[in-house]
Amino acid sequence: MPSTPWITTPITAALVRGALDLERTPRGLLPHRLPAWARARNTDGQLAMAECQPSGVRLVLRTRATAVELDTLPTKRVHVGAPQRPDGQYDLLVDGRPAGRAVADGGNTVTIDMSTGRAEPGSGPVATLRFTGLPADDKTVEIWLPHNEMTELVALRTDAPVEPAAASGRRTWLHYGSSISHGSDAASPTTTWPALAAAHGGVELVNLGLAGSALLDPFVARTMRDTPADLISVKIGINLVNTDLMRLRAFAPAVDGFLDTLRDGHPTAPLLVVSPILCPMHEDTPGPTAFDFSQLAEGRLRFTAAGDPEERAGGKLTLGVIRDELERLVSRRSVDDPNLYHLDGRDLYGEEDHAELPLPDGLHPDAATHRRMGERFAAHAFASERAPFAEVRG
CATH class of the missing domain: 2.60.120.260 (Galactose-binding domain-like)
Known part of the structure; x- marks a missing residue:
């Protein structure tokens, strides 16, 4: 002492x-x-x-x-x-x-x-x-x-x-997402993928990764609208499948409404829409997500997809459906919003990554994958003059 x-x-x-x-x-x-x-x-x-x-x-x-x-x-x-x-x-x-x-x-x-x-x-x-x-x-x-x-x-x-400490003068990055953005299974608070990406990008992080709860709630959109930020990203999809919350008919309007609210408060800030990372059990199988009780009985925590692939015909959401809809929606909106961008989540963690670093519980990345995702997001969002979050865009 x-x-x-x-x-x-x-x-x-x-x-x-x-x-x-x-x-x-x-x-x-x-x-x-x-x-x-x-x-x-x-x-x-x-x-x-x-x-x-x-x-x-x-x-x-x-x-x-x-x-x-x-x-x-x-x-x-x-x-x-x-x-x-x-x-x-x-x-x-x-x-x-x-x-x-x-x-x-x-x-x-x-x-x-x-x-x-x-x-x-x-x-x-x-x-x-x-x-x-x-x-x-x-x-x-x-x-x-x-x-x-x-x-x-x-x-x-x-x-x-x-x-x-005096204000750093660095830009503020406001991020929204699921438990993966929250940091589930990361080694520590500075090694969640958003924290690592923020450190690489030299920005101040405000992390609204909300485990199990990235469900496009209007009050969260209003919170983000009213929060000072220079850069914004929203990572959408996995929790909507986990909870089996909505059907395809409601999904695109809900995303549009969420983005409209963000733009009410941040009309020109770079806004990056990120689709889900690879999660094999929900790529083509809808939710809900359930505990695998056979694994729990043996002391292991794993999840399983409880939906039926045939239910896609009735509008149930899968990660593949969500990725297609987000890409289409961003393409449509970006005609009138030049500061709106899209990132396929599989560029952060895809099939080759899964072969090397499988999701331990079937749903969440481990510490090594958080590091890889943070580095890849920073390379995509910050590293070049054409990147969505570049300080001076070419």
Whole structure:
């Protein structure tokens, strides 16, 4: 521990990036990725859980401190009858470079019975994370919160004064997507594919990857409309199949309405529509997606497609159908919207990638695939003067 006394700095919005709201709780502050008015319109427990898991949310501060302590109250999910996911990671960056990683012990729990869906809450103690041995010069320190674990911010202590970091001057990238964008099965919060792509592209990330919940909700579109952003992307498809939410007749109008709302607030920002990555079980078979209970019985978590390929004739959605519709829709809209772009998700993860790096549970990419997807997205979106997100387009 440092020889000088700890300095406690109140955690305020000035120190937090990537969140759209901070809720005052009895213990501290709970970051949210949807504002209160949007949360009030939501009735889905899956979305409520996803939006308060702080994917892309980080504390950013300037300090000469050599030691930093952060008290947090995590909420961990415990799945009965399935393999347990590892505890959420906290990533430390110093001047943009990895400088440490930690896990919060203790905290609250939600125990979920995979066979019934029943959830039981449990309470636990506040955890203290400690990062030491930091350089003593003036620097920018970032602590990225776990992308997959609800995290209340309780207290921040350092051995030197702290102040909010000045605005970076970098462009803000606002991204919307499913659990794959949320970061499911990524190794840590800075290694989700959107975080990696943002680092490669030199932009500030606001990640609205919402596990199981990229369902074209109008209140999410309005949230994005009202959120300052220079660059926008929407990755659409897999959750619509997972939930068997709509038929083909409703799909294109729903996407049009979502994009119309985005354009109400960001009329000329580069807007990239990304179709689903490869997921073999749903390429030609509709949803819903179900747990493979034969695998659960053996302690493995895998998913299966519960639809019937013949149901496509009745308008059920598959990933192939969605890709075709998105390409057609973007082609039609781009006639009047020169800043609208399309990316086939299979360019991020396709058949050759699946042969090398299969989806471990049939649905979600692993850590190595997140890295590959982040690099490929950055190469497509940022790397050339003709790229959709190039700073100066040729």
